[in-house]
Amino acid sequence: xxxxxxxxxxxxxxxxxxxxxxxxxxxxxxxxxxxxxxxxxxxxxxxxxxxxxxxxxxxxxxxxxxxxxxxxxxxxxxxxxxxxxxxxxxxxxxxxxxxxxxxxxxxxxxxxxxxxxxxxxxxxxxxxxxxxxxxxxxxxxxxxxxxxxxxxxxxxxxxx
Numbered sequence: 462x463x464x465x466x467x468x469x470x471x472x473x474x475x476x477x478x479x480x481x482x483x484x485x486x487x488x489x490x491x492x493x494x495x496x497x498x499x500x501x502x503x504x505x506x507x508x509x510x511x512x513x514x515x516x517x518x519x520x521x522x523x524x525x526x527x528x529x530x531x532x533x534x535x536x537x538x539x540x541x542x543x544x545x546x547x548x549x550x551x552x553x554x555x556x557x558x559x560x561x562x563x564x565x566x567x568x569x570x571x572x573x574x575x576x577x578x579x580x581x582x583x584x585x586x587x588x589x590x591x592x593x594x595x596x597x598x599x600x601x602x603x604x605x606x607x608x609x610x611x612x613x614x615x616x617x618x619x620x621x
Contacts, residue, residue, distance in 0.1 A: 547579060550612070552612050
């Protein structure tokens with residue numbers, strides 16, 4: 462493989478979503494990898510999302526800064542202490558119903574028990590039923606239907 466062909470491959474890889482390619486011929490082997498900066502850029506927002514989701518656990522100073530700015534969450538905070546959060550066990554697409562013509566698994570006010578299905582998360586064309594691990598009443602649905610969710614993202618608030 463000559464240098465011109467290698468340069469063409471590099472241009473193609475840079476324009477695509479391919480992370481790595483290896484080509485072997487009689488003259489030798491060439492491996493081209495994307496820069497790791499792109500991966501770091503994609504992964505960087507994830508810790509910020511987790512820090513915002515649990516400001517009291519991460520930094521108490523952030524919680525006091527947030528309270529004066531948003532008085533509504535401060536009023537709800539005492540109730541939130543006894544609520545249990547059902548979180549996403551995976552990355553995927555959140556669905557409240559098993560199909561568009563069916564009713565949602567749970568609504569606000571629905572009683573759930575350990576093992577009862579609360580939603581479905583689609584990941585790589587597989588539909589995974591998410592079950593409640595707690596007994597209680599659904600107080601709030603935190604995610605819109607058919608929206609993407611991250612690992613450990615809060616989905617529901619349950620009052621035990």
